[in-house]
Amino acid sequence: DSGVTQTPKHLITATGQRVTLRCSPRSGDLSVYWYQQSLDQGLQFLIQYYNGEERAKGNILERFSAQQFPDLHSELNLSSLELGDSALYFCASSDSFLAQRYNEQFFGPGTRLTVL
Amino acid sequence: DAKTTQPPSMDCAEGRAANLPCNHSTISGNEYVYWYRQIHSQGPQYIIHGLKNNETNEMASLIITEDRKSSTLILPHATLRDTAVYYCIGGLTLGRLYFGRGTQLTVWP
Numbered sequence: 148d149s150g151v152t153q154t155p156k157h158l159i160t161a162t163g164q165r166v167t168l169r170c171s172p173r174s175g176d177l178s179v180y181w182y183q184q185s186l187d188q189g190l191q192f193l194i195q196y197y198n199g200e201e202r203a204k205g206n207i208l209e210r211f212s213a214q215q216f217p218d219l220h221s222e223l224n225l226s227s228l229e230l231g232d233s234a235l236y237f238c239a240s241s242d243s244f245l246a247q248r249y250n251e252q253f254f255g256p257g258t259r260l261t262v263l
Numbered sequence: 264d265a266k267t268t269q270p271p272s273m274d275c276a277e278g279r280a281a282n283l284p285c286n287h288s289t290i291s292g293n294e295y296v297y298w299y300r301q302i303h304s305q306g307p308q309y310i311i312h313g314l315k316n317n318e319t320n321e322m323a324s325l326i327i328t329e330d331r332k333s334s335t336l337i338l339p340h341a342t343l344r345d346t347a348v349y350y351c352i353g354g355l356t357l358g359r360l361y362f363g364r365g366t367q368l369t370v371w372p
Contacts, residue, residue, distance in 0.1 A: 149306060180359060190307070190350075190362035203359050237306050252360060254306030 150174065151255035153238050159261045165226040168258045172219055172240030178202075179221040180241075180252060181213055185234035196221055228262045235259050267351045267363055274369040281338040283366050285351030288332040294354035296327060298336050299362070300347040307350065307362070310336065341370045 150173035160166055172179050181193040183206075192205035196215035207213075210228075215221045225232060236259075239252040268286040275281040287296060298310040311318055311325045313334070318325045324337040338345055350365040 149308075151306070182360075182362075189364055190301075192359040192361065195359055205359060235304060239306070251309045251312075252307075254308065256306055257304070259304075 149253040153255040168223040170238030176240035180239040182237040269366045272367040281341040283336040287353040297352040302347040
């Protein structure tokens with residue numbers, strides 16, 4: 148158990164819909180990261196938040212957005228869903244924003260999104 | 264971030280050492296080498312990291328060549344539970360991890 152929780156575990160929805168994925172980081176971790184894992188693209192970094200502020204963006208679509216709340220939990224919002232958005236979405240947390248040194252990330256169990 | 268190259272698959276007998284290679288010829292002097300693994304759709308798990316020196320922890324050993332262009336992750340006594348995809352990641356830009364395709368390690372009884 149990494150200490151990172153994600154809800155829901157599974158989500159099935161239809162094209163065009165909007166969903167929200169939730170992540171609670173490890174106690175004390177200020178950084179939250181979102182990753183998407185699909186069969187064709189592998190594990191891809193989407194976005195990072197640090198203490199409520201966006202710090203880095205990766206291959207995140209404009210239809211997707213995220214935020215980190217004052218209690219440090221984070222939500223990833225996916226809208227106008229397409230079949231290709233079906234994937235595993237992982238959240239990770241860490242206790243340091245500094246990228247130049249050792250920075251272990253702790254991953255949650257993921258949310259499996261299926262778009263029909 | 265450094266581009267890494269790993270074999271797509273390897274296998275190993277249970278109880279034997281598993282040696283997983285990684286090439287990272289474009290790694291810069293201050294970029295670390297990180298290893299993570301992912302067991303069947305679970306969240307990736309950190310294993311070990313290193314900069315120049317060899318490193319060892321309770322999970323594995325990491326051997327980095329002197330020119331830092333390649334490294335080897337060693338699982339000294341592989342078990343069936345070590346069957347997973349192993350990712351070698353070079354560098355760490357702003358905390359984000361860039362995963363490649365990794366190596367599927369299969370440990371057989």
